[in-house]
Amino acid sequence: MDIKRVSEPAERVRADLLAVPLVAGAPTSREISALDAATGGRLLREVRRRSADPAKQGTVSVYQTHGEMRADLIAVIGVGRADGQTLPPDAWRRFGGQAVEAARSARAKTLAISVGAAGGAAVGAAAEGALLAAYQMNGFKSSRTPFQVERCLLAGVASSREAQRALERAQVVAEATCFARDLINGPAETITPDHLGRVAKRLGREHGLKVRVLEPADMRRLGMGAILAVGRGSRNEPRVIELIHRPNGGRVRAGAGPVALVGKGITFDSGGLSLKPPGSMEIQKRDMSGGAAVLGAMRAIAQLRPAIEVRGYIAAAENMPDGRAYRPGDVLRTFTGKTVEVLNTDAEGRLVLADALGWAASGGSTRQSKPRWIVDLATLTGAVTTALGRSVAGIMGSDEALVRRLIEVGKETGEPMWELPLVEDYMSALESPIADLKNTGDGTAGTIFGGLFLREFVGGLPWAHLDIAAVAYTDKPRPYVPRGAVGWGVRTLVALIEKEASRA
Numbered sequence: 001m002d003i004k005r006v007s008e009p010a011e012r013v014r015a016d017l018l019a020v021p022l023v024a025g026a027p028t029s030r031e032i033s034a035l036d037a038a039t040g041g042r043l044l045r046e047v048r049r050r051s052a053d054p055a056k057q058g059t060v061s062v063y064q065t066h067g068e069m070r071a072d073l074i075a076v077i078g079v080g081r082a083d084g085q086t087l088p089p090d091a092w093r094r095f096g097g098q099a100v101e102a103a104r105s106a107r108a109k110t111l112a113i114s115v116g117a118a119g120g121a122a123v124g125a126a127a128e129g130a131l132l133a134a135y136q137m138n139g140f141k142s143s144r145t146p147f148q149v150e151r152c153l154l155a156g157v158a159s160s161r162e163a164q165r166a167l168e169r170a171q172v173v174a175e176a177t178c179f180a181r182d183l184i185n186g187p188a189e190t191i192t193p194d195h196l197g198r199v200a201k202r203l204g205r206e207h208g209l210k211v212r213v214l215e216p217a218d219m220r221r222l223g224m225g226a227i228l229a230v231g232r233g234s235r236n237e238p239r240v241i242e243l244i245h246r247p248n249g250g251r252v253r254a255g256a257g258p259v260a261l262v263g264k265g266i267t268f269d270s271g272g273l274s275l276k277p278p279g280s281m282e283i284q285k286r287d288m289s290g291g292a293a294v295l296g297a298m299r300a301i302a303q304l305r306p307a308i309e310v311r312g313y314i315a316a317a318e319n320m321p322d323g324r325a326y327r328p329g330d331v332l333r334t335f336t337g338k339t340v341e342v343l344n345t346d347a348e349g350r351l352v353l354a355d356a357l358g359w360a361a362s363g364g365s366t367r368q369s370k371p372r373w374i375v376d377l378a379t380l381t382g383a384v385t386t387a388l389g390r391s392v393a394g395i396m397g398s399d400e401a402l403v404r405r406l407i408e409v410g411k412e413t414g415e416p417m418w419e420l421p422l423v424e425d426y427m428s429a430l431e432s433p434i435a436d437l438k439n440t441g442d443g444t445a446g447t448i449f450g451g452l453f454l455r456e457f458v459g460g461l462p463w464a465h466l467d468i469a470a471v472a473y474t475d476k477p478r479p480y481v482p483r484g485a486v487g488w489g490v491r492t493l494v495a496l497i498e499k500e501a502s503r504a
């Protein structure tokens with residue numbers, strides 16, 4: 001969908017459908033007042049007749065103008081209450097997404113979105129929501145492509161550098177999120193570890209990232225016995241992928257040392273010899289959502305060029321059962337030298353991350369400097385869904401300040417998180433009689449045990465872990481989130497990096 005801003009007020013924009021926000025408990029905006037006057041007062045009268053609470057978030061009332069205006073249809077969309085004098089970013093994001101859905105339902109090819117004088121932040125958030133809502137994956141359909149909104153105009157936006165920058169950033173971040181969605185939604189027969197490696201190399205060529213892809217021979221030389229074991233049962237061999245963004249020809253602001261993002265990239269998880277039941281296996285192509293988020297974030301970071309070195313790592317493997325597959329009872333030696341007794345081959349995500357985290361903590365292929373902090377994302381445990389439901393990610397970490405920053409950024413990006421504790425007393429349940437660690441706990445608090453296990457491989461560096469198993473995929477469409485892969489984490493990682501660059 002093509003998107004741009006125009007300075008004309010909403011009532012003067014020509015479009016198939018014009019969307020305007022209605023704020024609860026606030027005076028009627030200039031835009032709605034002008035539209036209501038242009039329709040002889042019929043617009044608000046009709047909207048109030050149709051709904052007892054038309055300003056309630058998500059309420060959509062569509063009005064046919066019958067030639068009274070340049071827009072054929074007007075969609076008045078409730079956005080809830082303002083936070084003080086302004087709407088929060090996610091309210092604008094939802095508004096943009098619901099505007100696209102209203103246009104799609106009305107088969108409107110041209111959509112205008114009224115943002116008025118709300119400022120650059122509102123322009124960026126509304127554009128982001130519209131672009132994310134317009135996402136469709138049609139590459140595997142044999143029938144005619146579903147209807148698409150072709151053009152979106154952000155109306156009433158005064159010409160300013162702030163507004164233009166906000167719109168350009170929204171396009172970059174939304175495209176990166178949709179890029180991650182495509183990877184997650186793609187079938188596992190196509191999205192293999194090798195495919196992810198080739199995608200990373202293409203990103204490097206197109207966006208100036210330094211990329212290295214470790215193949216099995218490289219991993220054996222480096223002693224990455226955990227990811228090699230997980231991938232051993234598949235014909236699609238594992239990869240460990242590294243992408244590095246170095247700004248301004250390598251010149252970085254003083255005090256802004258490198259940071260690392262690590263993603264779990266299990267392209268299909270059968271459970272291995274600890275085989276999953278069929279119902280749980282249907283959606284296991286999404287088990288690389290953390291890796292896809294890191295790839296998407298690195299794509300956006302390379303385009304936005306923050307003045308900070310960012311290293312992205314993806315541990316990519318396919319967990320399959322065959323005669324060579326690793327077994328319960330095996331002892332694996334990881335990159336850090338720590339050994340792990342395998343009790344369940346379906347707890348494979350923490351194993352591949354153990355090697356990737358260890359490599360990231362050591363400085364990766366640079367061998368120049370360790371990162372200041374590490375953030376990892378993984379669809380790690382089903383237990384996080386039981387604990388937090390399907391709208392909130394679990395977060396835990398060794399550095400409280402880093403955890404706080406992530407939670408605050410998530411509030412801004414509309415990707416909420418809830419902190420879970422790393423309970424020290426639980427570590428005894430990860431002790432093995434024959435190795436340094438077991439890969440499972442005692443059957444309780446599965447998400448916390450996963451976090452405690454991963455902490456053992458970050459070399460004491462500040463670290464935060466995001467368990468995104470519950471939020472990476474949705475069967476129920478939401479504003480700006482179509483059914484399927486969410487691309488969860490891309491926007492949060494990008495915003496976190498931008499804030500880190502500005503802090504340095």
